[in-house]
Amino acid sequence: MNVTKRHSLRIATVGALSAACVALAGTAMAASAPAASTPAVQQAAAVTAGITAKPSATSVGAWQLFRVTGTTTGLKAGSKVTLQQKQNGKWVTLPASAPIAHNGSYSLGVKLGLKGKNELRIVSGSTASAVFSVTVR
Secondary structure, three states: OOOOOOHHHHHHHHHHHHHHHHHHHHHHHOOOOOOOOOHHHHHHHHHHOOOOEEEOOOOOOOOOOOEEEEEEOOOOOEEEEEEEEOOEEEEEEEEEEEEEEOOOEEEEEEEEOOOEEEEEEEOOOOOOOEEEEEEEE
C-alpha cells in the first residue's frame, strides 16, 4: 500500500481533531459534575415554602369584617392563598382567598359567623401557616 503525503496529512488531522474532541468532552463533563453540588444550587434547593398570618383583630362580632395579612416565602407571585377553618376536627376551606403579591405579601378580608373561638390558618397548596384564633361574639 502506497501512502502519499496528502493521505498522511488527512490521517494526522483526523487524529488531532479526535483527540481534541475527547479532551473537550472530558473537560466539559468534569466541569459539569461539581456544578451540581455548588453552594448556590444547594441553597436554592434548601429554600422551603412558608406562610405567616396575622389577623387584624382577635375578637370580632358575627359577620364583622377583619383582615388577615402576612407574607410568603418560596411561593410564586400571583398564586392564591386561602383561609381554612377547623370544624369538628377537620380543616374546611372557606370562600376567602387572595393573590400573592410580587413581594410575597397578601391581604385577605374575612367575615366569620360561627360564634366562639375559631381556629384558622392560611394555605397555598400543601403549605400552611401556623394556626391562629379569632373569637366571634
